[in-house]
Amino acid sequence: MADLTPEVINAMVRLTSNPDQLDQLDADQLxxxxxxxxxxxxxxxEVTVRLNARGFTFAQIGERVGAHESTVSRWAKPRVANAVEDAEEA
Incomplete structure (x- = not known):
């Protein structure tokens, strides 16, 4: 896993608002x-499961991050379960 240096964390934040700012990073940071x-x-x-275990509902988590309750519920499912659902929907 990559090192979470302040530069990398800042880059991730910048990516959400202006991807062009990533041009300022060197290759290792990218x-x-x-x-x-x-x-x-x-x-x-992992984060969704932990928030849910602390008593937050999927609706509450979704409201805080701007996602629908069903999306948050999907985040909480193990990845294999999501892959099976995706295949069934196709």
């Missing part, structure tokens, strides 16, 4: 951002 982004689905799952 690879770190890529590694973090690649693990994003697993991170969504």
């Amino acid at each position: 690879f770190a951002v890529l590694a973090i982004a690649k693990s994003g689905r697993e991170t969504l799952h």
